[in-house]
Amino acid sequence: MAKVLGIGGMFFRSRDTKALAAWYEQHLGITELWQQEQGMTVFAPFKQTSDYFPADKQWMINFRVDDLDGMMSQLNAADIATETRPDEWDTAETGRFCRLHDPEGNQIELWQPPK
Known part of the structure; x- marks a missing residue:
């Protein structure tokens, strides 16, 4: 049986594509062609009434990190x-x-997975 091997891309609308791409690269290290480290990816539809993320948004992306405290410090700085x-x-x-x-x-x- 054929199956999907992973996410090949994430596409979403933006008012200023260049500025938003630069923000993701500067603050999260994500470039347009991003080579990910191997690991689990969660693919989970949520109920329309979920309050896990804002009701006016259809999606929320979750990025795996290796040092959550370090990443938060960089972002806060x-x-x-x-x-x-x-x-x-x-x-x-x-x-x-x-x-x-x-x-x-x-x-x-x-998200910093458990060790």
Whole structure:
């Protein structure tokens, strides 16, 4: 049986494509052609009524990171607000999470998997 091997791309609309691409590269290290490290990817539709991310958005991307505290420090130093809710979002089974928004208001989740 044929199957999908992974995500080949992530495409979304932007008011200023060059500026938004530069923001992702500067702050998250993501370039247009991005070679990912191998690892699990979660693909999960959410109920229309979910409050896990803003109701006016159809998607939220989650990026795997190796040092959540370091990444949050870098983002905060660049005046990019991050939010954590350790008691609500983090577990020994799933790892640690934080959230931020790109310049166009898209919510991003950063995830450090458990060791």
